[in-house]
Amino acid sequence: MAILAVIVASCGATIRIRAETPLAANAKSSPAPARTAAQAPAPPLPQKAFTFKLGDSTVTIIEHSQAGPCKLTFFGPHGNEKTSVRAALEVIRHTGGRVLEIKNDDRYLTFTTGGKKFVIDPNRIFSEEGIKKTLILNNSAALSDAAVAAVGAFSKQVLDLLKSESGNPWVAVHNNYPGRLNLNNVLTGAQAKEIFPNRALPLNDFFLVTQKSEFDKLKGAGYNVVLQNNQAVKDDGSLSVYCGQKGLAYINVEAQHGRFAPQVRMIEAVVSLTGSGHLPAPVVAADAGALQPKKDGQATEN
Numbered sequence: 001m002a003i004l005a006v007i008v009a010s011c012g013a014t015i016r017i018r019a020e021t022p023l024a025a026n027a028k029s030s031p032a033p034a035r036t037a038a039q040a041p042a043p044p045l046p047q048k049a050f051t052f053k054l055g056d057s058t059v060t061i062i063e064h065s066q067a068g069p070c071k072l073t074f075f076g077p078h079g080n081e082k083t084s085v086r087a088a089l090e091v092i093r094h095t096g097g098r099v100l101e102i103k104n105d106d107r108y109l110t111f112t113t114g115g116k117k118f119v120i121d122p123n124r125i126f127s128e129e130g131i132k133k134t135l136i137l138n139n140s141a142a143l144s145d146a147a148v149a150a151v152g153a154f155s156k157q158v159l160d161l162l163k164s165e166s167g168n169p170w171v172a173v174h175n176n177y178p179g180r181l182n183l184n185n186v187l188t189g190a191q192a193k194e195i196f197p198n199r200a201l202p203l204n205d206f207f208l209v210t211q212k213s214e215f216d217k218l219k220g221a222g223y224n225v226v227l228q229n230n231q232a233v234k235d236d237g238s239l240s241v242y243c244g245q246k247g248l249a250y251i252n253v254e255a256q257h258g259r260f261a262p263q264v265r266m267i268e269a270v271v272s273l274t275g276s277g278h279l280p281a282p283v284v285a286a287d288a289g290a291l292q293p294k295k296d297g298q299a300t301e302n
Contacts, residue, residue, distance in 0.1 A: 042093060049103075052157045055113030055150035060103040061161065064089055068096015070271050071165045074253075075172045075239070077123040079104025084173035084255065087263035095271050099173075100161065108138065113150045116141060123172075123238050123302065125155040127245075130237010159242075169214065169249035171270055172239055174302045175257045176204055181302055183224045186254070193229040198222050200284050205262050208252040208302075210244045214273060221269060221279035238302070254302060 048063040074088035079102055088099045102109070108119050118141070124134035131151045135143055164170055176182070182203035183195065194212075196219040197203065206224035209215050215227040230244030243250035251270055255263035262283040272279045 042090075045089060045093060045099075050161060052154055053150075054109065054111040054154040055118070055147065057111035057113075059109060059111075059154065061158070062101050062103050063098055063161075064092070064101070065098040066092045066096050068092070068094075070095040070097045070274065072097045072168055072171055072271065072274060073162060073164055074099045074267065075162055075170070076101040076174075077172065077239070078102070078107045078174065080107050081173070081175035081257070083257055083260055083263060084175045084253065087255075087260055087267055088173050088253075090260075090264050091267040091271060095268075097271075111150065114144065114146045116144065116147070118144070118147050120151055122158075125151050125237055126159065126239055126242035127235050127237045128152065129235045130241070131155065134237060162239075168274060169211075169251050169270075170239065170243050172250070172252045173263070173267070174252060174254045175263075176254060176302065177257060178204060181254070182206070183226060186302060187226055187228060187233065190232040191229055191234060192226050194227040196223075196225050198224055198282065201282055202256060202259075204254075204256040205259060205266065205282075206254050207266065208240055208250075208254065210240060210248065210250040214249060214251060217273055217279060218269065221281060223266065223269065223282050252302060 045064045045066050048065070050061045050063065052059050052061065070092070074092070074097065076085040076088065076099065085099060085101045091097075092099060102122055107121065109122050110117060110119050112118070118135060119138040120131075120134045121138065124130045128148070131148055132143060135147055135151070162170060183197055183206040184203060186206070186208055194215060196215070201224050203224060206226060207214075207218050208226050208228060209218065210228050210230055212227060215225055218225040228240055228244055233241055233244055235241055240250050240252055251273075253263065253266050253270060255266060265280055265283045269279045269282075
């Protein structure tokens with residue numbers, strides 16, 4: 001990490017975040033910190049592997065943990081979204097918490113059951129309707145009751161592992177690509193209850209939340225954020241929909257692939273949300289305008 005300059009209270013403890021500079025828009029912001037080649041890589045955090053059955057196949061979820069005051073769990077369901085997991089690991093190294101990542105290099109999981117191969121999106125499995133949709137969308141074979149049951153059993157195991165301490169939000173970390181998923185198309189029409197854009201930030205970097213209190217705090221700190229309409233959102237089996245249906249606080253930390261420093265800052269803000277600390281300001285990219293997507297329309301990432 002770069003030199004840290006501001007001390008804030010978070011998760012009941014003091015952590016260090018980077019210094020802030022004024023933003024010309026509605027919030028404060030600060031430049032991305034520089035890394036030097038001389039900095040040695042940090043040692044790996046303690047790990048634990050959980051192996052779950054998915055039909056006749058197995059899926060491994062790696063738990064990275066660090067003792068500390070913060071008890072949040074950050075979940076990375078997509079194996080190809082490496083920046084998000086790296087950013088979460090960087091934060092919990094200083095605050096405590098855990099990161100769960102599916103051991104995979106692809107967005108999708110492949111499994112077999114009954115001698116047939118199936119492909120699913122692991123963030124579309126948290127409802128029966130979502131399970132059926134991901135099986136239909138990603139496979140040419142007819143919908144199989146055995147496949148639906150296998151994914152349902154796997155989903156329950158993942159949810160049991162993800163269960164957070166009472167009062168803590170469920171947090172997912174994701175990455176996207178320019179011109180695809182962004183603040184304006186992640187939830188379209190009535191599915192979005194409120195949207196706050198900070199025009200100094202790329203629309204690719206945003207939060208999706210299920211509760212108004214988190215929306216207001218992130219908005220006040222100057223982050224791009226969208227509040228899911230839990231009554232109108234379409235059931236695609238994603239974790240945000242599951243949490244919305246259950247009345248659970250959920251935060252998706254979404255940033256463009258490779259934007260490590262901004263996503264670290266976003267995750268620091270999530271940590272501050274659960275404590276008494278002041279939220280750190282977002283990192284403003286020099287190329288924010290160039291990253292604004294040219295057109296909207298419901299996207300399928302995250």
